[in-house]
Amino acid sequence: MKKTAFLVLIICILFSSKVFSQNLRLKIIGNNEVETKQIDSLNYLEVHNDYKSITSEVDSIQTLLYKTGYIENKMTGIIKKDDSTFAAKFHLKKKYKTIHIYYNSSIIDTPVLKLISEDVFDDYFSLPFSHVENSLNFINLKTSEKGNPFSKLKLSNIHIVENNLRADLIIDSNKQKRTIDNIIIKGYEKFPKSYLKHYLKIKENQAFNLNVIKEKTNLLNDLKFANQIKPPEVLFTKDSTTLYIYTEKAKSNSFDGFLGFGTNEETNKLEFDGFLNLNLTNNLNFGESFSLLYKSDENDQKTFRTNLTLPYLFKSPIGIDLGLQIFKKDSTFTIVNQSAKLHYQINSKHKIYSGITATTSNNLLSSSNLQNIADYNSNFFSFAYQYLKLQPNNLLFPVKSSVFLETSFGNREVTTTKEKQSLHSINAFKIINLNNKNSFYFSANGSHLISNTYLENELFRFGGINSIRGFEENSLFASLFGVLNTEYRYQLNNSIYIHSITDLAYFENKITNIKEKLFGYGFGFGILTKAGLFKFNYANGKIKNQAFKFSDSKIHLSLVANF
Template structure:
């Protein structure tokens, strides 16, 4: 290394007055040529050879011409095997042994540099100092020029700049002042991957200045308004062939606040109809506090009608989690005076709920993981009997898409709910479930219970990113004290889901029954649905 320093000094002296010349650096071994602008650049190039395992680089000749200077050099052998000694600061930073032997010095240098990058030293440089030969093997010291440590200072939106300010603040809350490195850049990318309202046009970019490190996010507003329609075919309780259907219209992020308004209508084969209106604002006054209101109207032919309003406030724990407090205001009216299985009541209450949703990388799947838990304390008044009762209502649902191997996936889903009361419940206040998005093979909301649970396993084969086949099996049980029923239920079926120019189309055939009963072809349910985003 002392010889190289002498060579460097000689170059600087010889070419001090010739700074406007070109400098040609010619390798005598390969005859390759590198052109630099001045003697300082030539010196740095030769120094870099010595720092990259060519410890015996020599200048063989110098031709000083009028317009250029030719420097002929021999870089000598490349010593990638070395006895390494780490500088005290590097050994302390990496918490590792200070001396070791390696057969791949380049890999060691690369690993050390990456570790410093992960620590936030994005512009670190590993320097190699030749210390001499030891038993025919070079001995070197590795040190690191760390520069200043880089941390994430903020985010700048490009493309979709009307995203809610709270959205940006939440990103800064999660990532600001974290060490800048690949790990956190990937975490940022994952947090925005399959976001319900925005998409990344390209990976996050970084702007480094002397005093700051800002992440540029090139966002695009997603088309998230949707129309979801489903048409079903099956038999009702009297085994008559009937049509049923579902319409679900969602307007989302129209005002750039990640808000949503949804309208839902459903008709089941047993002449029951349900109407649902929901509005949700996730960031009130640019805070993490959100609010929602849900109004549901259910009418069972001409026997009874229930009206339920659920106002709620919640806190966004993260982009995936919400914890909320809600109220319940419900009224049930008996429409047929001859209907003796129901009674009129009014109900008020308050409860807690929690919601977790993890996005999926497969566009055909709605999500990767979903968990919903609810608990409500209710106070019910039965006007006809002049009776007040305290009740509790619980609900738990979970779903997860598990990748088995290759294009094979397993969708696991479970749901349970219970309504407990001091008094005997009537039919019009029982929990209702069953159908397309519940226990398939049964009519929509045709199963009544004060407690139920079911689990489902669905095998999915992903043909490509545009279609998948599925085969499912479900098992469940309900408890209905009013009718003194405790049947064990099962269902099975298969389906096909694929993208068309107008949206995602779903086709499903299913059949369900009670254990102990024969499977009837007439109980087969056929559902066809389309989901369009605009």
């Protein structure tokens, strides 16, 4: 019996608050039926746990009535109707739908007011009363963006004139605007200062605007060699403003290589080809980049290419790109290409180029009946545009879209004969993300050489893993070509993906009068390992109207290592 009574006592203690608690009800009415309907439209909370919650709800409703234009409303009190019901009565009086706000035109710019009001005059502007709070916050934001981060704004002298509501706009701000007096880099102290001024476009003596600064520092994540650790911070003193930017140095060097093999149709033997590609970025803390490529393929072709980019020379917005490329076709000919270009970084995504390119080619055949190979020299003036958009949170595909357009005009000289030529090229790709796992990849690249006559040793060479897959590296010669690469990609996780291969190409060779359509089909996968990104591609290439052969298939392996 004692145990039963003790158990009942425990249950009562634990659940007494729920058993004996009573919900209180609130009813708010107006001075008449119309006012009551207006109050009911506010959807106030009717059921409460205690009296304190009721008074808080009544205060909230009265504040809401003020904001909607019932600035003269009065609450007569809260009356207890019975043990669980309370009633509050309001007299709403007149609703003011519009307010005329008088301002000082020397402090507030008229274009700012026109963004929030359709009726702006020399000394006042009109607003719907329900928009007053949001509009004043907007004006205060625009004022702070002009270098007054501590500005305060309020309406004063609110009064009624001829049934119209009027008020004076008062702005309390320092006469001396805040500017960035000092910039301190934390984490990566050797971060190249030129990138602050020309890439992020943040510099000393600039009007202080924290929101704009946050947007600009987010661009640090678009750099290959640096990342933002956390949002910027500001130290305000009486007479100075110090901006702290937090960043870290990222791994930006890469080593890329691939191995390809296939069966030679003539010898029926297995042949190998491959290349090595080294990219070094910001090793001198200048933002510079250096690349070196060496390629050798089964067609006894060798390519050596090196490029050097120096951004923001002498702290100016102008940079320089220097390039050297040497190509050798077995014992037939060599081509040496040298280029020098100036570039201007418009912003984090857009860049323009202008420069010169000089090419020298030598015929290595001492005696030959080939009339289409000859020694020549050419000089071109070139103009180019680059667009680059990153998705830094994706380790497998850090670049979302890219466009590079270039056009060149110049002359080619063979012995004493000069001929005008023009060269146009495009290299672009885009990733369309359907969701976190599925995406489509589209790539388009091509070139067109316009000339009255053509030499074999000046034609474009394409084909292979970085062009149309399923064909030997640089096995196709063309005066005009275009390649479209498409892939459907499926990410199994953050480090593994599989994809399809569907490549289309068209090319023309003015020397042999060939016009062909090419197709490449296959599949592949990529694995992000500790050593880098390993890629495997299996593709079969064929010419239109040609029978499909498994023996024409190519396997391409590559590894991109970042360090």
